[in-house]
Amino acid sequence: MNLSRRSFLKTVGVAAITAPFFTRNLLSAAPSERVRFAAFGSANMARADINSIISHPNVDFVAVADVDAGYLAGIKKDMAQKFPALRVYRDYRELLEKEDDLDCVSVSTPDHCHAVMTMAAMRKGLHVYCQKPLTHDIYESRKIAEYAKKHNLVSQMGIQIQSNDVYRTAVNMIQNGLIGKIKETYSWCGNRHWGSNDPKPTGSDPVPSTLDWDLWLNTAAERPFVKDIYHPSNWRKVQDFGTGIFGDMGCHIFDPVFNALKLTAPLQIRSEGPAPGDYFWGLKTEMHYLFPGTEYTEGDTIKVYWYDGPGERPPKEITDLVPNVPTLGSIFIGTKGLMVLPHIGYPVVYMKEGDKYVEFEDDDLLQKLSLPSLNHWHQFVDAVRGVDKTTASFDYSGPLTEAVLLGSVACKFPQTTMEWDAKSMKFDNKEANKLVRRKYRKGWDVKGL
DSSP: OOOOHHHHHHHHHHHHHHOSSOOOOOOOOOGGGOEEEEEEOOSTHHHHHHHHHHTSTTEEEEEEEOSBHHHHHHHHHHTTTTOTTOEEESOHHHHHHHOOSOOEEEEOSOHHHHHHHHHHHHTTTOEEEEOSSSOSSHHHHHHHHHHHHHTTOOEEESOGGGGSHHHHHHHHHHHTTTTOSEEEEEEEEOSOOOOOOOOOOOSOOOOOTTBOHHHHHTTSOOOOOOTTTSTTTGGGGBTTTOOHHHHHHHHHHSHHHHHHHTOOOOSEEEEOSOOOOSSBOOSOEEEEEEEEOOTTBSSSEEEEEEEESTTOOSOHHHHTTSSOOOSEEEEEEESSEEEEEETTSOOEEEEEETTEEEEOOOHHHHHHHOOOOOOHHHHHHHHHHTSOOOSSOHHHHHHHHHHHHHHHHHTTSTTOEEEEETTTTEESOHHHHTTSSOOOOTTOOOTTO
8 A cells, every 4th residue: 555655654553552562463372371460669660560461361460569558559459350379578588589480570660769679670580671760870770781681681761652653653754764864963852841950858748658768768868758759759850869851761872873883981071051059950961972883883983963942942043944843752863864763753854955854755765664563561561471572671770770860860960071990990080989889878779780
């Protein structure tokens, strides 16, 4: 069937919205192929991950841990019919100690808990699906990735749009040379911020009756509970708990850039935005990276740019090249043309004609280079079963997270170009090196971190 270009894009776009995660047909499995699954976190994004993982026909949902008893009561009630034997715990460490017949876990909690929960699970021989960013700190990402690889554990980071048709197709177009070798890229998130110019909060509020505040703090230093600052959702803007909009959305939006170009560790990073305060992340960031060149780039190095904050975009000379610039996304500048990749949307390609860019309209080639969606969560389950591989394993997502988190350090040293030695995990800046690895609260250390 020959679709017009616009009909083709419309059809793909509707599919991405209504059924973004296409489920592949699976062979019915024998009982011996059941996957016994536990979850760390049970509400919000954690619940979305749980629902997606247990939609696989071979999964048994065995146990869940959450620091909020209200959330635990909710998931226990909701799972009563399908998983009546589901066991609930407040402390993930107790779950790991008592549940000795698990295959895998998901980690969908505030960022500062990701590394210790993931490492603790892996040290029990469990495969791990971990939300993005993989970790809170650069050092943690390196150690998590190394451990998973050394012990041949299945892993997947929750950058699920990677498995969506729109991102898969964009990567395929770039790697097939549709717009030539890539000269530079621009990525941005211009519709939100997770930061504040406020000073560190003072005073305290009663801890909600359902919440174990000490367990919620996990590796972070003790402090009073303040409502509307931490649990359940505002923790992202606090430096000790989240990684800001840059660390969080950067893992999503940088993914197709990193993936398509097969980037490795950056050589340099420079922050051009304002420095954040001492407690909260800032309201916007602007990062300039220099990466080693690859087979998909022009030259020995490539510049990669990031912008975030309400209304933030790449420079006007870049956005003026195309008629429509999305609120979130990336622009790839190639030797033959450019690509605009919305987050989450189908890539739009423009070919260079003289000093202008004209929208590409070769329907047959667009269809040839398009790829279908996969199910990011089922891919993980199938890999645990030994019948598939994951695309966002810690081998890939660890270095991606490291690159993103370099920005969380660089933003504290504005207008300073910093060299990064990935092998030694060191900047050419002594103060910046102090931020590569944080000290955990006493009693929360996990061997390997």
